[in-house]
């Protein structure tokens with residue numbers, strides 16, 4: 564068992580099987596969860612120390628996965644020319660998305676930065692390999708997407724570990740999978756799930772960028788909490804009415 568800094572967990576209790584239960588500072592954990600941000604404009608471009616990068620990748624690789632398939636790979640992209648080619652592609656995709664917007668939404672979107680590909684220290688492309696652990700991936704027979712869910716858990720682990728290390732992460736999804744596959748010579752059966760911008764930052768914003776720009780606001784937990792049946796709960800009536808009043812429709816940026 565390893566703690567958030569990659570060392571053995573201290574203060575754990577022994578379990579029957581010789582393992583340990585985890586007793587870490589829960590307050591610290593929740594701080595990391597709630598301070599994590601998607602970072603675009605705050606990267607300094609300074610190098611990520613190799614031991615820190617290793618701990619972050621170790622955390623990602625420790626994620627749960629369906630059938631213990633660990634269906635992820637991590638491609639580290641430092642080369643500036645590769646990153647520039649990717650960034651140009653992202654800019655083109657941004658323009659395609661912008662075409663569906665009009666009026667106020669278009670104005671807001673024009674002010675939102677959607678990537679920090681060149682400003683960050685490196686890119687980490689996380690891929691999904693549906694053949695890892697097959698045939699008969701335990702737990703995936705009825706839900707093919709469980710493999711993708713596993714990759715997303717690795718990404719979240721990476722994101723939280725980077726936050727705990729004082730670094731920033733920005734998830735970029737303004738790309739066509741085929742483009743990224745070709746650029747990085749990713750085998751055809753694999754899906755590139757994310758381009759993650761990683762690196763030291765000047766600061767972590769306190770609110771999501773999309774909130775700051777007025778694109779969209781986080782909804783309170785009560786709005787997504789149900790009891791026993793979907794749509795049921797003491798506050799549901801009130802919450803549903805509130806939701807339709809507060810949140811207009813329109814295309815949403817990831």
Ligand SMILES: Cc1cc2nc3c(=O)[nH]c(=O)nc-3n(C[C@H](O)[C@H](O)[C@H](O)COP(=O)(O)O)c2cc1C
Nearest residue numbers: 599600601676677678734735736737771772773817
């Ligand atoms: C699957 C996924 C794809 C995302 N793609 C992008 C993206 O292409 N560009 C971007 O600026 N942010 C992207 N984000 C970040 C979200 O906009 C961000 O998580 C959300 O606004 C909440 O902000 P927070 O992460 O700071 O709490 C993505 C996030 C996820 C989970």
